[in-house]
Amino acid sequence: MASRSHSGSRSRSGPLSFLASLYALDTLDTRFTTPSSVPYRVATDKREDDDKVVDKRVEPPKWKSLEFYLYYLVFLIVVPYMFWVAYDVSRPSDPRYNRFKNRLVDGWIPGRKIDVSDAQYYTFRINLPYMALLLVFHPLLRKVWNAIYPVPQELKAARANVPEAAEARLRQRTSYDSVFAVFFLVVLHGFSAAKILTILAINYKIATSVPKKYIPPVTWVFGIFILFANELGDGYKFRDIALLVTGTPAEVLGTYTPTLVELGIWLDRHGGLMRRWEILFNITVLRLVSFNLDYYWSLDRRASSPIEKKQLDPANLSERDRIATPASPQDFCFRSYLAYAIYAPLYLTGPIITFNDYISQQRYQPATISSSRTLKYAIRFGLVLLAMELVLHYDYVGAISKSRPDWSSYTPAQISLLSYFNLHIIWLKLLLPWRFFRLWSLVDGIDPPENMLRCVSDNYSTLSFWRGWHRSYYRWLLRYIYIPLGGSSFRSARDAARTVLTYLVVFTFVALWHDIKLNLLIWGWLIVVFFLPEIAAGVLFPRRKWESRPTAYRMLCCVGGVANVLMMISANLVGFAVGLDGLENIVRGIFRDYSGLVFLVTACSALFVGIQVMFEIRQSELRRGINLKC
Structure with missing residues (x-):
């Protein structure tokens, strides 16, 4: 009887343990639990053998305190109310339903329609089954390629960290990636693949032919030029090129069409699955810059190998060493460049990986990749997809915001929560493609x-x-813009001014990289403006001066956190949702009457509670020796 009871206890704890492992930081990305300067195998061995180093900022747990029991009560009331408000204004019984019902279609949940107003997510959603087939087909085709072009038997039998075996693996993988890249481009973009390959060839010529000291400025000028040219040139349609070459005015095409123009029109009609290739090409521009600058920095370090100098194991490098250690001179060939720039799993949306890191992982598969972790990551992706589908079936906030609503007809609570859930939909629609394509990359052996x-x-x-947010892009900006510009320092007024200028340069590039629109420029500059109060607060209220009053300091930080959240919501609504005019209408609606002020105070109180829980989540991570700095 005791034995059966023990077994039953284990079976009950099993599913809960598995669910907890799904949401472990290590499942999401081992970078969150392993310092970037420590190889993964060394870090895991250390976690097993050594006691954790306790961070001096760690405080006793508060989860079972009276204060937090009060917070739990607030959560039990506020969170269901938030969902109810968004659901209530989405019902057919709402008098404004007819204004946005044309943006809804029948959903897979019986009796519910789904919000398809967001074209970006709708495109991802309808193409997901085909992309899932590609996720399976691409790695399987690699196995076929490896069978046709195998690694020599004597090297295959050698240890993985033997240099010759690693070089053979690199050649095998990059050869497949470069061939598949051309095939992938043709299927996706048809004849427009020639335009992309031309851009790649010009960029490669800049890296390998321009005098060394001019490589960075010419690279940046070319990269920014491509961002503008792709947008203003509308993808360089063959028809427009033919009109330019023949000197034919567009207005006479109805009566006379030269043969070359007819050919251009025919080529444009065969633009593959994604005719507008320029829409998602911005992510490729980042890889082009990465290749050129990694090549430029490698020129200074060819006299000695950092791996030999530091006596590192090339098969077990830390992430920092994979990124910082230059690839070998022979790795900067066009085949490897093409394989990297058009690496199929990451081509459309990323995440972004540097050229050095890509080459290193092609030589030696990282120890962070395991079948069990990849499977859990896939399940977690499925759960996020389900969450998005449920929100779109029950809360039509996207359709409402895109139907030019009369904000004066909504209460302050409705206006605020429609905006709040709109931001969550934006977050989810970005999260899902990023996780899907990262999952594909993990299955293929790149982390x-x-x-x-x-x-x-x-x-x-x-x-x-x-x-x-967009962590791989943030790391790319650090490596290629922020650090070369000098980083940040507030030791003097001059340093502070230079730092603010650096932030402005970075976020101006970020805004232009996303899209050439005024609202995104305003978003980028607002982010910089909203950095300043937080930086100033850190200088005026340093933690060390409040060590004897940790509770008071926590409350003070929480008040600042509420202000930060309001500013972040405002900036992201301007950049990615309703624009500056929409935000103005929302603010005017909230401050329309006394009830709006009451709601604002109530909402700030709820945010205060939520931020206290956020503080404790980060404290829990510090107790486990994890400091994510975000």
């Missing part, structure tokens, strides 16, 4: 960074939010 660390509702710091 890129996870782009999203925390839920959009688990952020109280503008600086930390930026570190955790």
